[in-house]
Amino acid sequence: MTATPLVVLSVAGTDSGGAAGLAADLATFAALGVHGTCAVTAVTAQDTTGVHGVVPMGAGDVRAQIRAVFDDLPVAAAKTGMLGSAEVAHVVADLLAGSLPLVVDPVLVATSGAVLGDAALVRAYREVLLPRADVVTPNRDEAAALTGLPRDTDPEELALTVHALGPAVVLTGGEPGSGTCRDLVVRDGVVTVLEHPAVATANDHGTGCTYSAALAVHLARGLDLEAAARRAQAFVAEALAVSAPWVLGCGRGPVAH
Ligand code: PLP
Numbered sequence: 001m002t003a004t005p006l007v008v009l010s011v012a013g014t015d016s017g018g019a020a021g022l023a024a025d026l027a028t029f030a031a032l033g034v035h036g037t038c039a040v041t042a043v044t045a046q047d048t049t050g051v052h053g054v055v056p057m058g059a060g061d062v063r064a065q066i067r068a069v070f071d072d073l074p075v076a077a078a079k080t081g082m083l084g085s086a087e088v089a090h091v092v093a094d095l096l097a098g099s100l101p102l103v104v105d106p107v108l109v110a111t112s113g114a115v116l117g118d119a120a121l122v123r124a125y126r127e128v129l130l131p132r133a134d135v136v137t138p139n140r141d142e143a144a145a146l147t148g149l150p151r152d153t154d155p156e157e158l159a160l161t162v163h164a165l166g167p168a169v170v171l172t173g174g175e176p177g178s179g180t181c182r183d184l185v186v187r188d189g190v191v192t193v194l195e196h197p198a199v200a201t202a203n204d205h206g207t208g209c210t211y212s213a214a215l216a217v218h219l220a221r222g223l224d225l226e227a228a229a230r231r232a233q234a235f236v237a238e239a240l241a242v243s244a245p246w247v248l249g250c251g252r253g254p255v256a257h
Pocket residue numbers: 012013014015020021022044046051081082107109110111112204205206207208209210
């Protein structure tokens with residue numbers, strides 16, 4: 001008997017520390033039982049203390065990787081993480097938008113504070129990629145960068161302002177110290193709040209990547225956005241609970257995969 005597994009694509013950067021980026025995405029795909037494929041946008045020299053170097057791939061290299069995957073494999077959904085340059089954002093919009101569920105995690109700054117995208121990339125997100133994506137999953141910092149609003153803007157206003165750029169939105173995160181993780185899902189102008197007890201941990205590097213990868217898997221399975229977002233939130237909470245007691249590295253430790 002033969003079977004074809006569900007195939008999901010990640011377009012993202014590497015993290016040599018194994019916490020974020022493609023490491024998180026491919027591990028999440030495997031944990032959720034789908035076949036993960038990837039297009040590398042940048043190679044980062046990185047550990048728990050920070051990003052020490054970034055070597056970007058050219059837009060043509062990223063295009064060739066996506067083409068190779070698409071020419072051979074039945075990709076059911078895709079997510080993007082660190083794109084690194086406006087040119088790569090254009091390639092993604094060109095090859096992926098409109099043909100399958102596309103989740104955009106608008107990576108601009110690493111958990112450690114390292115800048116992973118410039119003003120031209122913000123503009124490409126706003127003007128080219130987000131208007132053609134299905135879902136965007138910013139945290140508060142990314143939503144502030146995308147909209148120009150202050151990061152302490154009311155979360156509902158932040159989420160609705162990102163939504164005005166085109167796609168459905170999941171604004172991830174909660175009030176620091178509130179004990180509650182509060183994700184806001186916005187679709188067709190309607191805001192739904194998904195709450196979950198927060199996991200207190202310093203080992204949270206890779207959380208955004210893991211969330212958006214899990215969301216792409218559940219959308220590939222045909223779940224609607226709210227159901228997929230609930231499952232992705234629960235998956236991340238379980239992963240954070242596993243890594244919470246870890247003592248690993250001198251900085252911000254990885255979320256478990
Ligand atoms: N992708 C790469 C390659 C990164 O290095 C980072 C952060 O360091 C991210 C994505 C975003 O990580 P997080 O999921 O912690 O927001």
